Amino acid sequence: MMTSAVDASHCEIRILAPKQLERATTVLANGMLDNPLHVAAFGDDPVRRHRRLKRFLGQLTAYVLANGWLLGAYVDEELVGVLGMMEPSRCRPGLVEKLSFAGVVIASNPPANAARIGRWLTAWARNDPDEPHWHIGPLAVVPTQRRQGLGRRLMSHCCARIDERSAPAYLETDLAINVAFYGTLGFEVVKRQAILGVQNWFMVRPPRAEAPYEASGSALGAQRWPSRRFTKGLVKNREQEMSRKRPIAGRSEDPSVLEEQLQEGLEDTFPASDPVSVTSILISGTGNGPSGKKPHPTEGRPSSGTHIS
Numbered sequence: 001m002m003t004s005a006v007d008a009s010h011c012e013i014r015i016l017a018p019k020q021l022e023r024a025t026t027v028l029a030n031g032m033l034d035n036p037l038h039v040a041a042f043g044d045d046p047v048r049r050h051r052r053l054k055r056f057l058g059q060l061t062a063y064v065l066a067n068g069w070l071l072g073a074y075v076d077e078e079l080v081g082v083l084g085m086m087e088p089s090r091c092r093p094g095l096v097e098k099l100s101f102a103g104v105v106i107a108s109n110p111p112a113n114a115a116r117i118g119r120w121l122t123a124w125a126r127n128d129p130d131e132p133h134w135h136i137g138p139l140a141v142v143p144t145q146r147r148q149g150l151g152r153r154l155m156s157h158c159c160a161r162i163d164e165r166s167a168p169a170y171l172e173t174d175l176a177i178n179v180a181f182y183g184t185l186g187f188e189v190v191k192r193q194a195i196l197g198v199q200n201w202f203m204v205r206p207p208r209a210e211a212p213y214e215a216s217g218s219a220l221g222a223q224r225w226p227s228r229r230f231t232k233g234l235v236k237n238r239e240q241e242m243s244r245k246r247p248i249a250g251r252s253e254d255p256s257v258l259e260e261q262l263q264e265g266l267e268d269t270f271p272a273s274d275p276v277s278v279t280s281i282l283i284s285g286t287g288n289g290p291s292g293k294k295p296h297p298t299e300g301r302p303s304s305g306t307h308i309s
Helices: 018-032 036-042 046-067 095-108 111-127 150-164 176-183 232-243 255-269 278-283
Strands: 012-015 068-075 078-086 134-141 169-173 188-195 198-205
Touching: 012 150, 018 046, 018 068, 018 078, 018 134, 036 046, 036 111, 036 198, 046 068, 046 078, 046 095, 046 134, 068 134, 068 150, 078 150, 095 111, 111 188, 111 198, 134 150, 150 169, 150 176, 169 176, 176 188, 176 198
Parallel strands: 134 169
Antiparallel strands: 012 068, 068 078, 078 134, 169 198, 188 198
């Protein structure tokens, strides 16, 4: 494991593939373990929090990869940072994805924690802009490599891609230090809100015309991402990987039946006085497109594993 500081100029940014999901999830869980919102949602005990957070992020990173990109920062062939970016109109999960998220949350957390996670996710969903936007996150660098400019390298490549499309971007953060960092990249705070007793900031980056973009002294404007469409092979591999999930005895694979079973289980799990229903939280709300359907991608996508630095 890498422990010494690195020069960000020696960092290589790559687009991650499904086979890197496990390592990416570990990097994110290690890097975001002590975020105030995660402590409030997943609990004080660091060992249990890490286990619960990693399961949650495993589901999230798979969804991000299916609807956008995961960028990885590599130093000496070791993954040390990860950033997710979802394409416009694809950041809101459909019914099947919401049920899958709900199942992971309920299976991995005690009822009280699951309820807190539900309140957190519902608050974030309510603040998500209706206008099409690139949704940025999660972002984390392994603790031993922080303050080396690696997060900025990841965000700079992300912003360069967005600028090529002259599109807006949106993100959430629960760390005040991140607000200042994102501000240097053109993000502006549009709202503040306390969630689970933790201050959260919601930030938007207005669309910009494509222009040379500098980070750590390197001009990125001339670096064009590959424009060919996302390959069918990668999509097929992702579908096969998702299908390997072990079936749960007695649980139907039909979404409508699964929703009914999940609701019945919640009625036995949560006290009647608790106003929070994780199921209603995670399967409610409207997306940027028809619920449960993903818009057909209209933009070119780079193939995974592509070196872009």
